[in-house]
Structures are given as structure tokens and as C-alpha cells.
Amino acid sequence: MAYMTLKDIDVRYDKKKQVLKGLDLEVKEGELVSLLGPSGCGKTTTLRVVAGFIEPESGVFSLDGEDLTKVPVHKRNFGIVFQSYALFPHLSVYDNVAFGLKMRKLDKGQIEQKVKNILEICGLSEFEKRFPQQMSGGQRQRVALARALVIEPKLLLLDEPLSNLDAKLRINMRMEIKRIQKKLGITTLFVTHDQEECFSISDKVAVMNQGVIEQFDTPENIYQRPKTEFVARFIGFENFLSLKKEGNVYKTEAGAVFTVETVKDGDFVAGTIRPEDIRIAGEKEDHNVLSGTVGVRTFLGKSYQYEVLTAEGKFLVSRPAEEVYEEGSTIRLYLPESKLILVNK
Amino acid sequence: MRKNKMLTVFAVFVFGFLILPLIIITITAFGKGSAITFPIESFSVKWFVKVFTIKSFRISFLTSLEIAMLATVIALLVGIPAAYALARSGLKGKGLIKSVFLSPTIVPGIVIGFVLYQFLVLSLRVPVFIGLLAGHFMVTLPYVIRVVGSSLEQFDFSTEEAAWSLGCGKIRAFFKVVLPNITSGISAAFMLAFINSFNNIPVSMFLSGPGVSTFPANLMNYIEYNYDPTVSAVSVLLMAVTVLMMVIVDKTLGIAALAK
Amino acid sequence: MKKRSAFVMIIPGLVILAVCLFLPLLRVLIPSLHTGEYPLSAYVTFFQDEYYRKIFVRTVKVACLTTGFCMVLGVPTAYFISRCSKKWRGILLSVSIFPMMTNSVIRSFAWINILGSNGLINRLLITAGIVEKPLKLLYTDFAIIIGSVYLFLPLMIVTVAGVMENIGDDMMEAALSLGADRIRAFMKVIFPMSLPGIIVGGILVFTGTLTAYTTPQLLGGNKNMVLSTFIYQRAMTVGDWDGAAVISLIMIVVTLAVIKGFNSLAARLDKRGGDHA
Structure with a gap:
């Protein structure tokens, strides 16, 4: 049962540029849902709606x-960071x-009790007399969170709350946010462009592109089973090949045959695979094979990464450090059917 | 953000209050009758012609230009080095010295005129013109100190040090590196100082004598004894110059330069 | 920078200020402290005289009311400007700056046309049949106040808008999200945050009105004098130079007191903002 619902939301700026196009989203009570996407994809706009x-x-x-579409901000009772x-x-x-709390005209005793309580939860008890400009970035972040939570909001909205913190603090704070969010059981929308941050904190992720949600799923599913080429690229897939469905198999334009475990609707799709899942084809493999020329080789410690130029374009291949291929040599790449993922183009 | 209708209505009212009186003046300047009427009954430009026939307007206009220009230039010559020294040196009591330079702003203009007239003109027998110039210098100096000072605050002095390290002498470095980077501040200070000197009345009230009288003081005098559209016509001409000047400032420095 | 070269740069300005401002001020104003039978007797006499006192009170009253009106009209307008798009902000700022660049004689003259017995308001009222004889609007305290508000409102708007521009939209949004409606959000967040600018604007308007000459002269006339017009009248018409010196010093003292007062008010309000309610 959905707790929060966005249904067919359209937003235009200055009556021209459409920022959200019929956006739908359903969030269950107590869930932490991230809106992930590049800048300009409409994630912040969604949050502001x-x-x-x-x-x-x-x-x-x-x-x-x-x-609540027409209810003004101050009557919504949402906490925003x-x-x-x-x-x-x-x-x-x-x-x-x-x-x-003062805006809600609570009496002094109640305010004091609630404020002290939330400051305690957020680890700020000793700072209550300080002013914002006397505090560090991480402390300010906590104050912002405490201020949003103390009103016992029906929804917590976080707009890239960690982007102004340094890398180490960011990791600590995102665990902190998750801890407090679970403890209070508060339904949360989290906007970010950082996929690692997003995957680590969210129950579900909505990947957005050009005003629509491309995929809404658990972090695990998005990581392992991206549905569209955009999502795949956004979460780090770099190897793509165009495929056309012919009977039970897929073929490249050059005629190479590929089989996959999962089927996909549509005749024209793209196949994608992570660099570490690509193998070197043996003699017996006659399908799911691409041949190419070894280009730039980069040493990454445990492995080498190769740029391999194939008829389908450039492929990144990761091989153990013991296996060495020289630049300029020809190799055959094997894309195992269990690892090759089909996405919509 | 959703727009607030009440605030918009309020702002429209306020801007109407600011602009309508000037529009009314502009319309009355084109009236034919010798009394100021609004709305006008018939159209004429004769009052514009009349403006140029009044000799005291012509003479005092030139005096005002001369005074404003001289006072501003002297204030820049004295004020820029002072602002630089205040921004750059570790002098003790910098704050105090700065407030001394800004102190003319807290002495009422009429009082400046009054004491200068008594001390310089009456006691020391200094020509009135010099007294008037001294008074207008007090109007212009604080603008130079404030505006040039704030643009020096934003100046990155390590570029000056870079020039020194490249073999540029200190005085040359000031002219080659510092000055070119604060020209917009200097231009803004010039405009503000000049306009405020040109428009100033209180300082000039006492400091007038035979042949020495400023344009606004003359205009005020004229209004007290005549009530015809000549003043409207003068106003329109001055406003036209103001608009022209603001357009130039907006194209070069940005209009915010005049908001200091 | 060497101390000596810093001195060389500062000295010319200080010398001119000393000769053309401080020395004249001291030479003309100090003797006024000793005229009469006992020290300060000229000042005591000034405040004992009912007519003089009336002028003093009128001056302060006009300055107070003008400052008040400029704040009430200017602060919301400044907020409006600061929330506009960049293009509109430029336009509205220009519209505010334009009157500031226009001579005060012209700006006062505008109100003669509106308030005079044959002016716009009276003609409208008579045409509409509301009054039979023109109301006396010009040459009143009311005329001085409206003229002064007209004179100094742009200064207040521009000063406050400059401060408010630096307050991000997120402040208002944060207050709204915490349950404040727009008016309370403005009063509790935007207003205290822009207080430094409002105080500066207040000082500029108050001291400006207190020392203005043109507007009270043209709109107040000879019967409604204020301190600055009174100085001129004492010195030039009556030839009472000592009297003019007394008024001069009073004006300087009031100006300084007002600046000090505003600044300590700002400090007090700032501290109050930090108190636990």
C-alpha cells in the first residue's frame, strides 16, 4: 500500500521547458527512497513538488x-534538509x-523537551548555545537534520544533503542519517547524484532522466539488472553493443550471434557487460564472441584493464595481472550469457 | 517559488509613488499656459526654449559643472592614495583614520557651508569660489574613500607582489597592476561623487556670492519666486541627462555601481 | 608597505580635512559654548524658547516619521526586488536609483505640483465635489514629511535590497517548511537577517531628513522651519551668527546621538535573536 504517491506530474518552467513529464512514483511507509540522476534530470524539481x-x-x-497538491508548504508538515x-x-x-515548534505554538516546556531529545539523538547536546557560523560542516548538517525531524514530519525530504561535506564525513553522515531514519521510521525522499551514496542508504532507488523515472527498484536490482541503456551507463556500465532479435537469439549488425539468460521485449536492444565479466574465448566458443585489437593497457594493481577495439566499438576488459596481452595483438572476447545484460535503448 | 500577490500589489504601489510625480512634471513641461496645469490643455515646447534664455541658469550651470568636476578630481587625487594606504598598510588606528576620512558625512551640509563661510570666507578672506570648492570636496571625498576602498578590499594584493617579483618598482606596480584593476571602482566613485556634488544644495547655501552660485540653488530660488513650467522643462532636461548617464553606467559598470 | 609611504599617501587628505572642516568647525562652534553668562547658556536659552523648541521638535518629528514610513514602505519593496529574476531586479533597481540621481529641487518641485492649492490633489477633490475650497496641503509638516519620504525612500530600498539579495531563497523555504506562513517567515527570518541593512538605511534616512534643506524649504515654507532652514534664516536674514552656531552644534550632536542610538539598537536586537525563548 503506497503511503506517498505522485501521479502523472507535469512541471514546466516559464511555460516552456518541460522539467517533469507525467512522472509517477509510489513510496511505502517507512521507506527511504532516493531520486538519482544527473543534474537537470528533474530530481530536485520532484522533491520541490x-x-x-x-x-x-x-x-x-x-x-x-x-x-496535498494544492496545500501550501507551511501546512504540509514535512521536514526538509x-x-x-x-x-x-x-x-x-x-x-x-x-x-x-514555536510556529506550532507548543508551550515552552514541551518545546524544550522535544528540542533536547532530538539534539541528543543527533549528537548535538553540547552545541545548543552555538550559532551556525561557529560550527563545522558536519555539525551544521546535523542541526539541519534535527530541525527537520523535531517537528515529527510526515515525510523527510533531503536535497543532496551530503554534497558539501568532505569524503570521509560524507560516509559517516550517510550512515547516521540511515540510523536515525530507521530509528524514527520516517518515510524519506533523498535526492542525490552520487550512486554509491544512493545505493548505500536507500531501500529503493528511482533513477531519473529528462523528467521521467527510468527505473524504480531496489539498489541491488538496479546494480545487477539495469533496465535501460541510460540507467546502465549512469551506474557505470561502459561496454555496449547493439543487438537485433532473430528467433531465439540476438545478432549484431555484423552477424555475430549472442544468447542471453534473460529475455527482453522489443526487437532492437543493447547488450551490456561489466569489464571484469568479460572472458577470453577458447576454441570451442562459437557464439557470444567478439574479436578485436588490444589498444591501451592500464595497470590497476590486481588486474590490467584493456581497451579492445571491436566491430561494435571500444570495449573495456579487465584481466588478472598474470595474463598479459600486448598492445596491437588480436584477441577474441567471450561475453558469457549469464553476465550479458539486455537493456532498452 | 509561488509569487505573493499582496507583495506584488504593494511594490507596484510603491514604484508608482516613486515614478508618478516625475511623470507629472514631464507632462506639465509641455503645457502651453503660463501656469502649471495637469493634465495639460495644449502642447508646446516653448518652456524648453525659455530655459536657454535665462542667463543665470546658463552661468550657474557652468559653475556647478566646474565645481563638481574640480571637487571630484581633487577628491580622487587625494582619496585614492589614502584608500590604498588604508587597505594595504599595517598602520595603527586604520579604523580611526578611515572614520576621519568619512567624517564629512556626519556633519550636516548646511553646517559645513556655514562654518566654511564664516572661517574661510569671512575670517581668512578666501574667495567664495574656493570656499564652495572646499565644501563640495567634503561631499565628494567620502564617496571616493568608500567606493574605491571597497574595490581595493576585493583586490588580490598577491598580484601586486607578483609584479614586484617580476622586477616592477612599487610605484610602477601601483599604476600598472593595482590601478587597472580598480578602475570600475574609481569610475563608480567618480560618477557618484560628481552627481552628488552637482545636485548638492545645503553646502552651497552659504557659499555664494557675486557670480558664484550653483545651478540647483538658482533653480530653487527661481521656484520660490516664479511658478511656471520653465522649472518643469529644466527638470525634464536634467532627467534626460540622468537617464542617459544611467544607461551608460549600466552598459559599462552595471547599474548596481550606483547603489553604493 | 613602509609606514612613511603610507603617511605620505594619507597626509594630504588629512590636511585638507583639518583646514577645511575640523578647524572651521572648532573655530566657529566652540565659542558658542561660552557665550552668555555661564557655559552652555546659549543652549539653555535655545531650549527655553518655545519657538526654537518647536522647530527642534518638528525637525526630530519629521525625521522620525520619515524614517518610519521609509521602513514600512521600503523593506517589503526591497524584499520584492531581491526575489525578482535578474532582469527585473536590474529594472526595478534602476527605477529606484533614478530618483536618487535626480536633483532634490526637482523632486520637491514635483510635490508642489501635486500638493499646491492649484495642484493635482486639490483639483481632483474639487472636481469630484468633495471639497469646495482647496485644502492647505502645501507648506505644512505633512508636505515636508511626504516630500522627505519621497526623497529618501529610494535610499532605503536600495540599501536594504543590497542586503536582502544575499539571503538565499532557501531561508524562506526552510521557514515555510517548518510551518511558518509567509508573513511570519518574513518577520522571524528575513527581517532579523536583514536588520543590519535596515539599520544602515534607517541611519541614512534619519540623518538625511534631519539635515535636509531643500525639501523643508520648498514644501514647508517660512512658517514651518526645521533646524537646517532655521540656521540659514538666523544667519542670513537676522544676522544672528551665534544663534546659527548653536543650532549647528545641536544638529551635529543629534546626528551623532542618532547614529549611536541606531547602532546600539542593532546590537541589542542581535543579542535578543540569540536568546532562548
Whole structure:
């Protein structure tokens, strides 16, 4: 049963450029869902529609069965963590966190209790008298999170919250966010362009491209079974070959025959495979084979990576360091049917 | 972000308040009758012609240009080195010296005119023109210190050090490296100082004498004794010059240069 | 930089300031402290005189009201400008700067045309049959105030807009997301954040109005004098140079006090922002 639903959302900027095209998304209660995609794909816009900063041209946003499309931001009761944190510089940590509670006209005792409690959870108890500009990036991030959580929001929205932190802190904070999110059981939307961050934190991932969701699935499935060429490329696949369905097999334009384990609708698809899954073909392999010339060789420690030029274009192949192929030599690549993934072009 | 209608209506009201009176002046300047009426009954440009026939306008206009130009140039000559020294040196009491340079802003203009008239003109027998120039220097100097100072604050002084290391002497480095990089600040300071000197009245009230009288003071005098569309016509001409100048500033420095 | 060369650069300015400002100020204003039977007696006399006191009070009242109106009108307008697209921000900023670049005589003259007995407002009122005889709008305190607001509102708008431009949209959005409606978000977040700019604007408008000459002269006339027009009248018309010196020093002291007052107000409000409610 979906808790949060976006149905057929259209958003245009300045009446011209369409940023979201009939976007659909369903999120279950307590889930952490990431919106992943390159800049300009519409992920932040989607988040802003949910937050209420943007009113979609058409479509419905509902939460827990209630249509909230036209409800103004301040009546939605969602917690938002901004990319810039957007802490109020004129207020102390305590007052920043208490802000939302004061707007709800809670009495002083209640405010104090709730603020102290959330500061404790976020590990900020000793900083309550500090001002934002006196704190480090990671601490500010926590304040922003505490401020968003203390109002006991129906939804937590995080807009690239980790992008301003250095690499090490980012890993700590994403575990922290996950821990707090699970502890409070709060349904969360997380916007990011970093796939590693996204995979590590999310229950489900929506990969977005040009205003639509290309694939909505668990991180594992997206990593192992990308459905479209865009998703495959975005999560790091680099080897692609065009295939045409002919009976039970697929053929390249040059006529090489490929078989795969999973079937795909459509006659024209693309095959993709990770560099470490490509093998060197033996004598007996007569299909799923591509021959090519070895180009640039790069030493990566445990392995060599080769650029192999084939009739289907450049392929990256990773082989153990013990196996060495010279530049310029001809090799036959074997793409095992269990590893070759078909995606929509 | 969703636009707020109430705020938009409010802003439209405020901008209307700012602009309508000037539009009314512009329309009345083209009236035919010798009394100012709005709306005008018939169209004429005779008041524009009349502006150029009033001798005191012509003379005082030139005086104002001369005073504003001289005061601004002197303020730049004195103010740029001072701003540079304040930005660059480790002098003790920099803050104090800077506030001394900005202190003319806290002395009311009429008081500056009054004490200069008493001290320079009456006691020391300095010509009125020099007194007027001194007064307008006080109007222009703070603009130079503030605007050039803020553009020096943004200047990366390591480029000056780079010039030294490349064999450029300190004085040459100032002219070859520092000055070219703060020209927009200097131009903005020039415009602001010049305009504010040209428009200033209080400083000039006391500092006038035979043949020495500024244009705005003359204009004010004229209004107190005459009420005809000549002043409207003068206003339109001055506003036209202002618009022209703002367009030039916008194309070269950006309009925000005048918001300092 | 060597100290000596820094001195060489600063000295010319200091010398001109000393000779053409500080020395004249001291020479003209200090004696006013000692005129009369006892020290400061000229000042005591000034405030004992009902007519003088009235001028003083009028000046301060006009400055206070003008500052108040400029804040009420200017702060929301500045916020509006700061939230516009870049193109519109440039246009609206130009529209605000244009009056600032226009001579104050012209700007006051505009209001003579509007407020005069034959002016726009009276003609409208008479044509509409609301009044029979023209109302006396010109040469009143009201005229001085509206003229001063007109004179200084652009300065307030431009000053405050400059500060508000640096406040990101995310501040407003954060406040909204925490349950504040637009007006409360503005009052609780945007307003305190722009307070430094509003204080600077307040100082500029207050001291500007306090010391303005043209507008009170043209719109107030001889019956509604303020300190700056009064100085001129004392010195040039009556020949009371000592009196003019007294008024001059009073104006300087009030200006300094106002600047100090505004700044300490800013400091107080800032601290209050940090208190636990």
C-alpha cells in the first residue's frame, strides 16, 4: 500500500521547458527512497513538488490517501534538509531547532523537551548555545537534520544533503542519517547524484532522466539488472553493443550471434557487460564472441584493464595481472550469457 | 517559488509613488499656459526654449559643472592614495583614520557651508569660489574613500607582489597592476561623487556670492519666486541627462555601481 | 608597505580635512559654548524658547516619521526586488536609483505640483465635489514629511535590497517548511537577517531628513522651519551668527546621538535573536 504517491506530474518552467513529464512514483511507509540522476534530470524539481515549493501544472500528489497538491508548504508538515542546510544565522542551534515548534505554538516546556531529545539523538547536546557560523560542516548538517525531524514530519525530504561535506564525513553522515531514519521510521525522499551514496542508504532507488523515472527498484536490482541503456551507463556500465532479435537469439549488425539468460521485449536492444565479466574465448566458443585489437593497457594493481577495439566499438576488459596481452595483438572476447545484460535503448 | 500577490500589489504601489510625480512634471513641461496645469490643455515646447534664455541658469550651470568636476578630481587625487594606504598598510588606528576620512558625512551640509563661510570666507578672506570648492570636496571625498576602498578590499594584493617579483618598482606596480584593476571602482566613485556634488544644495547655501552660485540653488530660488513650467522643462532636461548617464553606467559598470 | 609611504599617501587628505572642516568647525562652534553668562547658556536659552523648541521638535518629528514610513514602505519593496529574476531586479533597481540621481529641487518641485492649492490633489477633490475650497496641503509638516519620504525612500530600498539579495531563497523555504506562513517567515527570518541593512538605511534616512534643506524649504515654507532652514534664516536674514552656531552644534550632536542610538539598537536586537525563548 503506497503511503506517498505522485501521479502523472507535469512541471514546466516559464511555460516552456518541460522539467517533469507525467512522472509517477509510489513510496511505502517507512521507506527511504532516493531520486538519482544527473543534474537537470528533474530530481530536485520532484522533491520541490513534494515539498510544495512548486505547484505542478497537472497531476496529483497525495500522502496517506490525502490529496496535498494544492496545500501550501507551511501546512504540509514535512521536514526538509536543504543542500545549503539553510540554517538561520541569527538563531542559535537551540532556536533553529525550536523554530518549527514555536510556529506550532507548543508551550515552552514541551518545546524544550522535544528540542533536547532530538539534539541528543543527533549528537548535538553540547552545541545548543552555538550559532551556525561557529560550527563545522558536519555539525551544521546535523542541526539541519534535527530541525527537520523535531517537528515529527510526515515525510523527510533531503536535497543532496551530503554534497558539501568532505569524503570521509560524507560516509559517516550517510550512515547516521540511515540510523536515525530507521530509528524514527520516517518515510524519506533523498535526492542525490552520487550512486554509491544512493545505493548505500536507500531501500529503493528511482533513477531519473529528462523528467521521467527510468527505473524504480531496489539498489541491488538496479546494480545487477539495469533496465535501460541510460540507467546502465549512469551506474557505470561502459561496454555496449547493439543487438537485433532473430528467433531465439540476438545478432549484431555484423552477424555475430549472442544468447542471453534473460529475455527482453522489443526487437532492437543493447547488450551490456561489466569489464571484469568479460572472458577470453577458447576454441570451442562459437557464439557470444567478439574479436578485436588490444589498444591501451592500464595497470590497476590486481588486474590490467584493456581497451579492445571491436566491430561494435571500444570495449573495456579487465584481466588478472598474470595474463598479459600486448598492445596491437588480436584477441577474441567471450561475453558469457549469464553476465550479458539486455537493456532498452 | 509561488509569487505573493499582496507583495506584488504593494511594490507596484510603491514604484508608482516613486515614478508618478516625475511623470507629472514631464507632462506639465509641455503645457502651453503660463501656469502649471495637469493634465495639460495644449502642447508646446516653448518652456524648453525659455530655459536657454535665462542667463543665470546658463552661468550657474557652468559653475556647478566646474565645481563638481574640480571637487571630484581633487577628491580622487587625494582619496585614492589614502584608500590604498588604508587597505594595504599595517598602520595603527586604520579604523580611526578611515572614520576621519568619512567624517564629512556626519556633519550636516548646511553646517559645513556655514562654518566654511564664516572661517574661510569671512575670517581668512578666501574667495567664495574656493570656499564652495572646499565644501563640495567634503561631499565628494567620502564617496571616493568608500567606493574605491571597497574595490581595493576585493583586490588580490598577491598580484601586486607578483609584479614586484617580476622586477616592477612599487610605484610602477601601483599604476600598472593595482590601478587597472580598480578602475570600475574609481569610475563608480567618480560618477557618484560628481552627481552628488552637482545636485548638492545645503553646502552651497552659504557659499555664494557675486557670480558664484550653483545651478540647483538658482533653480530653487527661481521656484520660490516664479511658478511656471520653465522649472518643469529644466527638470525634464536634467532627467534626460540622468537617464542617459544611467544607461551608460549600466552598459559599462552595471547599474548596481550606483547603489553604493 | 613602509609606514612613511603610507603617511605620505594619507597626509594630504588629512590636511585638507583639518583646514577645511575640523578647524572651521572648532573655530566657529566652540565659542558658542561660552557665550552668555555661564557655559552652555546659549543652549539653555535655545531650549527655553518655545519657538526654537518647536522647530527642534518638528525637525526630530519629521525625521522620525520619515524614517518610519521609509521602513514600512521600503523593506517589503526591497524584499520584492531581491526575489525578482535578474532582469527585473536590474529594472526595478534602476527605477529606484533614478530618483536618487535626480536633483532634490526637482523632486520637491514635483510635490508642489501635486500638493499646491492649484495642484493635482486639490483639483481632483474639487472636481469630484468633495471639497469646495482647496485644502492647505502645501507648506505644512505633512508636505515636508511626504516630500522627505519621497526623497529618501529610494535610499532605503536600495540599501536594504543590497542586503536582502544575499539571503538565499532557501531561508524562506526552510521557514515555510517548518510551518511558518509567509508573513511570519518574513518577520522571524528575513527581517532579523536583514536588520543590519535596515539599520544602515534607517541611519541614512534619519540623518538625511534631519539635515535636509531643500525639501523643508520648498514644501514647508517660512512658517514651518526645521533646524537646517532655521540656521540659514538666523544667519542670513537676522544676522544672528551665534544663534546659527548653536543650532549647528545641536544638529551635529543629534546626528551623532542618532547614529549611536541606531547602532546600539542593532546590537541589542542581535543579542535578543540569540536568546532562548
